[in-house]
Amino acid sequence: MNDDLRALVRTIPDFPSPGIQFRDITTLLLDPAGLATTVERMVAATHGPVDLVAGIEARGFLFAAALAIPLGAGVLLMSKDGKLPGATIAEDYTLEYGQDRIAMHADALVPGQRVLLVDDLIATGGTARAAVRLLRKAGAEVAQAQFVIDLPDLGGAAALRAEGLRVDALFAFAGH
Numbered sequence: 001m002n003d004d005l006r007a008l009v010r011t012i013p014d015f016p017s018p019g020i021q022f023r024d025i026t027t028l029l030l031d032p033a034g035l036a037t038t039v040e041r042m043v044a045a046t047h048g049p050v051d052l053v054a055g056i057e058a059r060g061f062l063f064a065a066a067l068a069i070p071l072g073a074g075v076l077l078m079s080k081d082g083k084l085p086g087a088t089i090a091e092d093y094t095l096e097y098g099q100d101r102i103a104m105h106a107d108a109l110v111p112g113q114r115v116l117l118v119d120d121l122i123a124t125g126g127t128a129r130a131a132v133r134l135l136r137k138a139g140a141e142v143a144q145a146q147f148v149i150d151l152p153d154l155g156g157a158a159a160l161r162a163e164g165l166r167v168d169a170l171f172a173f174a175g176h
Contacts, residue, residue, distance in 0.1 A: 002041065002170045002171040003171070004034075004037070005028060005034055005037060005038055005041075005148075005170055005171060006170075006171040006173075008027055008028040008031050008034040009023055009024065009025055009027060009028050009149065009173075010024045010026075010027045011023060011024070011173075012024050021173070021175055023121060023149050023151070023173055025059060025120050025121070025148060025149070028148070029062070035066075038063075038148060038170065039063070039066045039067060039070070041170055042063065042067055042118070042146050042148075042168075042170065043067055043070050043071060045146060045168045045170075046067070046071060046116060046144065046146070047143070047144055047166060048114065048143065048144075049114060050071050050073045050114050050115070050116045051073055051074065051109075051113040051114045051115065052068075052073055052074045052075070052076045052108075052109055052113055052114070052115045052116070052140075053065075053067050053068040053071065053073050053074070053075055053076065053115070053116045053118055054075075054076040054077075054078050054104075054115050054116065054117045054118070054131065054135060054140075054142075055075060055076070055077060055078065055118055055119065056078045056102070056117070056118070056119040056127055056128065056131055057077070057078065057079040057080060057083070059119065059120035059121075060078070060118055060119035060120060061075075061077060062120075063118045063119070063120060063146075063148065064076070064077075064118050067116070067118060067146075071116070073116070076104060076105075076108045076109060076115065076135075077104065077105075077108075078102055078103070078104050078131050078134070079102070079103055079104070080100065080101065080102065080103070081100075081101035081102065081103040082103070083103070084103055084104070084105055086105055086106075086107075087105065087106040087107070088103040088104060088105055088106055089103065089104060089106050089134065089137070089138060090102060090103035090104075090134065091103075091130045091131070091133050091134035091137070092130070093126045093127065093129065093130035094126060095126060100126075100127070102127060102130045102131055102134060103134075104134060104135075104138070106138075108138070109135070109138055109139065109140050110139070111138070111139025111140070112139060112140075112141065113139075113140055113141065114140075114141045114143070115135050115140040115141065115142050116142075116144050116145070116146065117131055117132060117135070117142060117144070117145040117146070117165075118145070118146045118147070119145075119147055120147065120148050120149065121147055121148065121149040121150075121151065122145075122147040122149070122150050122151065122156040122157050122160070122167070122169060123151045123154045123156050124154045124155060124156050124159075125154075125155065125156025125157065125158075125159040125160055126156075128145060128156060128160060129156075129159060129160060129163065132145070132160065132163060132165065142165065143164075143165060143166060144165060144166040144167070144168070145160055145165050145166075145167050145168075146167075146168045146169070147167075147168070147169040147170075148169065148170050148171075149169060149170070149171060149172065149173060150167075150169035150171070150172040150173075151172065151173055151175070152172050152174070153174060153175055157169065
């Protein structure tokens with residue numbers, strides 16, 4: 001299942017560095033039927049009511065907005081620190097070669113709201129795990145994360161599951 005959507009994702013070898021097989025969803029986004037089917041299948045995979053759909057910058061913003069409409073939910077933006085206006089709260093996380101920080105508006109949610117985390121791809125899970133920690137610190141109930149693509153060899157989805165989340169992806173690609 002979902003091989004129809006998987007076929008719409010192109011692979012760009014050696015980007016951004018040698019040995020990386022970059023999974024480019026821009027070709028899926030350009031296909032109206034493919035994009036509509038992606039959103040429909042992600043909505044169908046959503047468990048329980050959702051108050052907010054949190055999207056991780058940048059492609060996650062697209063899917064968060066698209067899912068929020070049929071789910072009757074709002075959209076919460078999670079961005080690199082310093083990109084959101086107004087008061088924010090943030091969470092640090094480790095990258096392969098350093099640190100980064102993800103932020104959200106300090107008033108983006110009311111404690112107890114049910115939040116679905118979405119992004120286009122889950123690889124190592126560093127950003128997604130930091131997003132979950134930040135959402136939970138703000139008082140959100142985060143029980144599920146959804147992705148279009150999983151790179152299971154990199155362990156991100158498994159790491160989120162170990163933190164008690166249901167993790168769904170429409171399809172996977174081996175390697176990285």
